[in-house]
Amino acid sequence: MRRICVDMDEVIADTLSEHLRRYNQAFDEDVTPLDLAGKGLWEIAPLDRQQQLRAFLDAEDFFEDLPLMPGAQDVLKDLSARFEIFIATQAMAVPNSLGPKYRWLQRHFPFIPPTHYVFCGNKSILRADYLIDDLPKNLLRFEGQGILYTAPHNLTATGFVRVDNWQQVAEYFASIAS
C-alpha cells in the first residue's frame, strides 16, 4: 500500500485564519488572505509586531481549536481506504502545539491512528511516496513525490505539482494505483 504524508497547518488545519484573526484583533487591522499573495504574515507585519506574531503561535490555546480546511476530512477518509495515511507536522518549532495538535487530530481525524502522527521538524526524515505540504522548503527536502497545497504565501512558487483544495487532492489520487 503506498503511503501519503499530509501536513497539518494550512493543509488540513486553517492555521492562517486563526493567526489573522488574532493579529487583526490585537492591532485593529483588517488583513485578509488576499493581502498575502506570495507572502507570509511575517513579511507584511511591521517589525515591532514580529514578536507578538510569534507569541500568538506560542499561546497554549492557539492550536487547540483551529478550523478545518474544507473537504480534508472526507477526502482523507476516502484515501485512507486505498493508501496508508500519515500526518506529518513541523510541530517542533512551537512546542506548545504538541498537545493541542494531538488532541485536534484525534477529534477531527479519528480514522487515522496516533501511530500515524509524526511531529517533526526537518521533513527529509519522512519515508513515504507522497507529501502534501504548503511549504516549498519541505517538498524540496522530501525524497518522494511532493504536492504543493496552495496557500497565500506560496502562490508565486513554481516547479511543483500543485493542488488548490481537497477536491483537487482527490482528483490527483483518483488515477494513482494504491
Added chain:
Amino acid sequence: MRRICVDMDEVIADTLSEHLRRYNQAFDEDVTPLDLAGKGLWEIAPLDRQQQLRAFLDAEDFFEDLPLMPGAQDVLKDLSARFEIFIATQAMAVPNSLGPKYRWLQRHFPFIPPTHYVFCGNKSILRADYLIDDLPKNLLRFEGQGILYTAPHNLTATGFVRVDNWQQVAEYFASIAS
C-alpha cells in the same frame, strides 16, 4: 552525511528505572532489572496492577526527569560531528509525554536541534541509514540497518546487530564511514 535515528526510552533515557521505582514504591515490591530478563514489567506484574502500570506512564511528570543512560550524551555528541542525528521516539502512545520529552531533550542534548526530534508511532516512517532502538518490532519495520540496544525485555531476541551500552555504539560506528 549518513543519518542515525536514536530511540529515547531505554536507549538514551532510563525509563525502566523510573517505572520500577514507582512500581516498587506503590506496591511495596523490590523488582529489579535482573528480574525482567526477556520480559517487560507488564509481563511480570499481576493483572490487577496493569492499569496502574499504565497510569505511571500517563502521569504528567513521568517523562520530565528521567535519568540518562550512561555515555549517551558523550557518544552522541561525538557522533554528531560525523553523522546526522535524529531522535525518534514513539511518543504518540503516551500523549502526556510530548511536552516532557521535548524539554528533556533540550536539557540533556542541546547539540541536537529540535528540527531533528521525531515524535512518532510506527517507525517505518523514518528515512535514515541506522536506527538504534530497544524494540525488535521497531527494527523490523525500519528499512535501514537496525541496531538493537540491549534492555532486559529484549535479552532473548536474536537475529539483530546488538549493542549493550553506549561504548559499544561508539565502537560500532568507529569503523563506519559517515
